[in-house]
Amino acid sequence: MTSADSLIASLTAAVDARPDDLPLRLHLAGLLLDAGRTGEGIAHLGQALTRDPGNTGAQALMQRALGTPPGAGTAPGGGATPGPAAAPDSPGDPLAAYERELADVVPPRFVRSGDEPEPVTGDADRVYDVEASTVRLADVGGMEAVKERLELAFLGPLRNPELRRMYGKSLRGGLMLYGPPGCGKTFLARAVAGEMGAKFLSLSIVDVLDMWMGNSERNLHELFQAARRNAPCVLFLDEVDALGHKRSKVTSSSMRTVGNQLLAELDGMEGDNEGVFVLAATNTPWDVDPALRRPGRLDRMVLVLPPDxxxxxxxxxxxxxxxxxxxxxxxxxxxxxxxxxxxxxxxxxxxxxxxxxxxxxxxxxxxxxxxxxxxxxxxxVRPSTRPWLATARNVAMFANEGGVYDDLVAYLKRRRLL
The missing domain is CATH 1.10.8.60 (Helicase, Ruva Protein; domain 3)
Known part of the structure; x- marks a missing residue:
């Protein structure tokens, strides 16, 4: 090893120990350029300019490394020449050669990485999993009353298009499944989609909510648009009480606007909902905003009870x-x-x-x-539905305005819980 190489090795170790010592780093860079090790010198000069962009010594050595005439691209006193910024690959950009040196490790500025997804165009869906359900109602054990209600609301009109047109029955609508947790509301929704031969799109609160203002409403709109593009489609709103909580009890303005957007999407104000069947599920229907249950929205409620x-x-x-x-x-x-x-x-x-x-x-x-x-x-193992039934008993006794929970009242009376 020559004396120059030994000195460079010693200075390199010293710079690694004191990375913010710019005079030491510039001295090392100069020795590297003198030794013909231009790439290593440019790397050190780039780090020096990152720490102190106005360092005239670093700028002069970088110009020397790039073969730029002294003073080119700089104003008197070492400042940048007034005028437009240099292009990303311009020789006047002191970091351009540094970027080329490290191109295999760090992608150049202003260049799209090959790993970035291309923007969505046309009718392509973003990240929403629109699937074809293979579950049928025959796979659901018992629940005959629930199956009959689903047949009346969705399946019968779809199977009989002539009668549907005669009676003016629309292929749009919404139905809310409610009952204790773990009783198969999601499974029923998949079974309805499979029975109809329709696509299935499940929506939960994590698919919608976003920390940035306006993004939650946009996400909700895009989910409905995905369902409209794939009609006939069953759009399943899981835990709808989280998205459509009673607005009188919502203190967050952002959640209030999300609720308003959900109402607008259900009304089809920003798109035609023909062929989009909205099924919602909740364990606490008494927390859902009454506006969601108005005609044309989630206007039918079906009680999904513990299995018989x-x-x-x-x-x-x-x-x-x-x-x-x-x-x-x-x-x-x-x-x-x-x-x-x-x-x-x-x-x-x-x-x-x-x-x-x-x-x-x-x-x-x-x-x-x-x-x-x-x-x-x-x-x-103890049944998890009993706390829910205790709460439902209070609702049936004191909050059954308009007979909304008449089917729940009938069930509790049959069980002698009311």
Whole structure:
């Protein structure tokens, strides 16, 4: 190693230890240029100019490295020459060569990276997952009253276009599914889309809300536009109470405008909603703004209750079908799971499987899931719908204006909860 190389190596180590020492860095850059190591010198000069853009020594060395005549591009005293800025690849730009040197690592300024998505044009959708549902109403166990209401509201008119035209029935509308959590409202919405042969688009609050003013309303409009482009389409508004909360109780002006935008989209004021079937779901319909339930919007409400015995049996069979079972009395389990939601029943089967697996590990031999495992799981898993039913009882007793919750009242009376 020559003495010059040894000096450069020592200065490089010193600069790494003191990166903000500009005189030291400029001395190193000058030695690198003298040694013919122009690229390394330009890299150090670029860092020096980043820290002190007006440093005349760094500017002079950069001009020397780029082969620019001294004084070109600078005014007396080292300031920048008045006038238009240099183009990104102009030789007068002291960082241009530095950018070329590091082009494999850092993309040049003003140039689109190959990883950036191209802007959406035409009818292409942005990031919304418009899917084709394969679920049918036959896959939904029980819930005959709910299926009948859905047939009347959506499926019958779609299957009978001549009768639909005769009676003037529009292929637009909205329906709100409400009931305890975990009782299959989302599954029902997918089943409606599958039964209709329509596309399915699910919308939740995370798809809409944005921190920047106006973006939430734009997101909501684009979601409805995606549904209109893919008509016939079932647009599912999950947790609609979050987007359409009672405006009298909303203190945020941004959430109030989101609610107004939702009303405008449901009215089709900014687009034709023909062929767009809006299904909404909520656990707390009493928190939904009354304006959303006006005719032409979500004007029909369907109560989705905890599964009846037939539905509970179908759900249990579904969650046990691929597990090793023996000696299970499904009738006994069905009778013991009143008020269990579909999610509770799935958790019950999972818990029973955990007990059997843990016992198999302890004994060192695999055994089947038996009735004892389900009995033990029943002692541990409790129905999650009872707190909701307690709240619903108060609503049915004291807030049933206009008979909105008559079906809920009838159910609670049948269960002798009212």
């Amino acid at each position: 015995p037939e539905a509970r049996r179908a759900i249990l069979e579904y969650h046990l079908r691929d597990r090793p079972i023996a000696g299970i009395d499904l009738r006994k389990v069905v009778a013991a799971t009143e008020d269990f939601s579909g999610a509770d029943l799935a958790h019950l089967c999972e818990t029973a499987a955990e007990f059997a697996m843990a016992d198999s590990v302890r004994r060192g031999e695999v055994r089947m899931i038996g009735q004892g495992d389900l009995d033990r799981a029943l002692r541990e």
